[in-house]
Amino acid sequence: MSNVGKSPWIIHYDGSSCNGCDIEVLAALTPLYDAERFGVVNTGNPKHADIFVVTGGINDQNAPVVKQIYDQMLEPKVVVACGACACGGGVYQTCYNIMGGVDTVIPVDAYVPGCAVKPESILDAVIAGVGILDEKAKAMKKNPADKDRSEKDASTGAHASVADVDDGTNADAE
Amino acid sequence: MSKRTVVPFGPQHPVLPEPVHLDLVLEDETVVNAIPRIGYVHRGLEKLVEKRDYTQFVYVTERICGICSFGHSLGYSECVEKLMGIEITDRAAYLRVIFHELSRMHSHLLWLGLLADGFGFEALFMHAWRLRETVLDIFEEVTGGRVIFSACDVGGFRQEVSNETLAGIVAKLERLRDEYRTIAKTLLEDSSVKSRMVGVGHISTDKALELSMVGPFARASNVATDERLNGIGAYGDLAAFEPVLSDGGDCYARCDVRVREVLQSIDIISELVDKIPDGEVMVPVKGSPEDGAQAMTTLEQPRGQAFYYSKGNGTKNLARMRVRTPTSQNIAGMVAALSNVELADVPMVILTIDPCISCTER
Ligand code: SF4
Numbered sequence: 253m254s255n256v257g258k259s260p261w262i263i264h265y266d267g268s269s270c271n272g273c274d275i276e277v278l279a280a281l282t283p284l285y286d287a288e289r290f291g292v293v294n295t296g297n298p299k300h301a302d303i304f305v306v307t308g309g310i311n312d313q314n315a316p317v318v319k320q321i322y323d324q325m326l327e328p329k330v331v332v333a334c335g336a337c338a339c340g341g342g343v344y345q346t347c348y349n350i351m352g353g354v355d356t357v358i359p360v361d362a363y364v365p366g367c368a369v370k371p372e373s374i375l376d377a378v379i380a381g382v383g384i385l386d387e388k389a390k391a392m393k394k395n396p397a398d399k400d401r402s403e404k405d406a407s408t409g410a411h412a413s414v415a416d417v418d419d420g421t422n423a424d425a426e
Numbered sequence: 427m428s429k430r431t432v433v434p435f436g437p438q439h440p441v442l443p444e445p446v447h448l449d450l451v452l453e454d455e456t457v458v459n460a461i462p463r464i465g466y467v468h469r470g471l472e473k474l475v476e477k478r479d480y481t482q483f484v485y486v487t488e489r490i491c492g493i494c495s496f497g498h499s500l501g502y503s504e505c506v507e508k509l510m511g512i513e514i515t516d517r518a519a520y521l522r523v524i525f526h527e528l529s530r531m532h533s534h535l536l537w538l539g540l541l542a543d544g545f546g547f548e549a550l551f552m553h554a555w556r557l558r559e560t561v562l563d564i565f566e567e568v569t570g571g572r573v574i575f576s577a578c579d580v581g582g583f584r585q586e587v588s589n590e591t592l593a594g595i596v597a598k599l600e601r602l603r604d605e606y607r608t609i610a611k612t613l614l615e616d617s618s619v620k621s622r623m624v625g626v627g628h629i630s631t632d633k634a635l636e637l638s639m640v641g642p643f644a645r646a647s648n649v650a651t652d653e654r655l656n657g658i659g660a661y662g663d664l665a666a667f668e669p670v671l672s673d674g675g676d677c678y679a680r681c682d683v684r685v686r687e688v689l690q691s692i693d694i695i696s697e698l699v700d701k702i703p704d705g706e707v708m709v710p711v712k713g714s715p716e717d718g719a720q721a722m723t724t725l726e727q728p729r730g731q732a733f734y735y736s737k738g739n740g741t742k743n744l745a746r747m748r749v750r751t752p753t754s755q756n757i758a759g760m761v762a763a764l765s766n767v768e769l770a771d772v773p774m775v776i777l778t779i780d781p782c783i784s785c786t787e788r
């Protein structure tokens with residue numbers, strides 16, 4: 253637990269899950285498992301969230317939604333794929349309307365096994381996610397040009413320089 | 427007439443555990459129309475019968491929905507047993523109903539928590555979910571799983587549950603009953619909670635019949651529809667069964683019906699545990715469904731009537747498996763309940779129908 257230097261806020265989105273994992277994600281937040289003792293708060297706003305918890309696989313309808321939520325989150329961010337479905341399609345792997353796990357549309361940092369996942373393992377993953385979050389934050393400080401915005405818009409020089417300016421101000425403030 | 431605006435709602439929204447999209451047409455702050463759009467959770471499970479044989483498909487039906495999971499495996503098993511002429515033992519039938527009622531309790535407690543969250547009563551949400559853990563503990567103790575536990579199978583019940591364990595379950599539920607009464611009291615008598623729910627999203631009995639609403643949503647509009655009245659399985663052995671009704675038709679009535687159904691489930695479980703006969707829980711299942719054989723059955727899920735249809739083709743795989751779930755019946759009712767409510771009440775009205783999108787879209 254010594255690595256938790258920050259209260260991670262999570263945002264949860266249900267891809268095409270069966271609800272089994274969703275209710276376990278919620279159960280992890282309620283009194284028995286009480287994720288809030290680690291400062292974990294469930295938020296509905298992608299811009300406030302550090303960790304993106306996705307349950308369920310990806311289909312054509314929800315792929316843009318997942319992608320959009322991910323894009324709206326600020327760096328550094330961590331994606332946790334919860335459950336067999338989110339990891340690779342699970343029982344629905346061979347269904348005609350399932351493209352696969354969450355990593356078919358966005359990069360995933362932690363995979364949580366189980367069908368349905370156990371709240372204990374969700375807690376584990378979220379706490380591991382905080383470690384990854386710290387590493388990413390450190391890497392960003394070391395290499396400011398490595399921000400997602402500049403990565404994405406590498407071709408358009410104007411945006412990249414805006415990112416540089418942003419980082420400059422941050423550095424000054426510190 | 428004031429100007430109309432369209433507010434998109436969902437698929438990702440804080441009160442929705444599941445993705446559904448609504449276009450809310452507003453006049454000032456009042457909703458005049460709601461246009462639902464679904465399809466975010468569609469997986470294509472019915473088609474999967476072509477790839478999984480009828481014994482493997484139990485696991486797929488369980489994953490139609492993680493909340494009504496046991497109910498779906500129960501409905502599917504009953505349907506396939508009918509198709510193949512399998513007679514299950516009485517003990518298995520009793521155990522199935524006991525676990526189905528436990529699932530209803532877990533589903534309703536979950537819902538009461540979400541409702542409390544919907545009108546901003548965080549502490550009540552936490553308490554409802556804390557009580558729900560009692561039921562999940564029972565599942566975990568008996569079957570090893572918390573929400574999806576593969577206890578029901580074609581041919582009976584996969585776990586032998588001893589009479590002592592059953593008595594222990596009843597004792598746990600009796601303890602739960604007292605604690606539950608306190609949160610039920612807050613939900614039903616607290617004046618601020620009442621002021622959010624009374625008179626909101628009203629549906630009359632005639633309208634409910636016209637829209638073919640099912641489950642607690644219909645029962646709150648005083649429509650006496652409950653599949654348990656048909657006495658399929660061990661429900662037939664109950665001394666008496668009366669559906670829980672209310673004539674309010676509003677959000678408060680829907681909450682009231684579900685609150686009382688939890689207590690009703692505890693009564694059903696205690697009665698069945700008293701009466702349960704001894705014996706085996708599984709009968710051997712051999713062969714395949716005959717070509718062209720058809721069977722159907724209905725079941726009262728926590729959210730209302732679910733319908734199961736299956737057709738054999740002489741092989742291990744079924745030719746067709748069809749499930750019609752309660753929420754797909756209730757979407758028309760939801761849209762009707764949403765018209766003329768304030769924008770701020772929309773999340774709560776949606777919650778009070780207890781939508782289960784992953785059932786609906788499969
Ligand atoms: S991993 Fe299992 S429990 Fe979780 S969403 Fe998928 S099917 Fe449901």
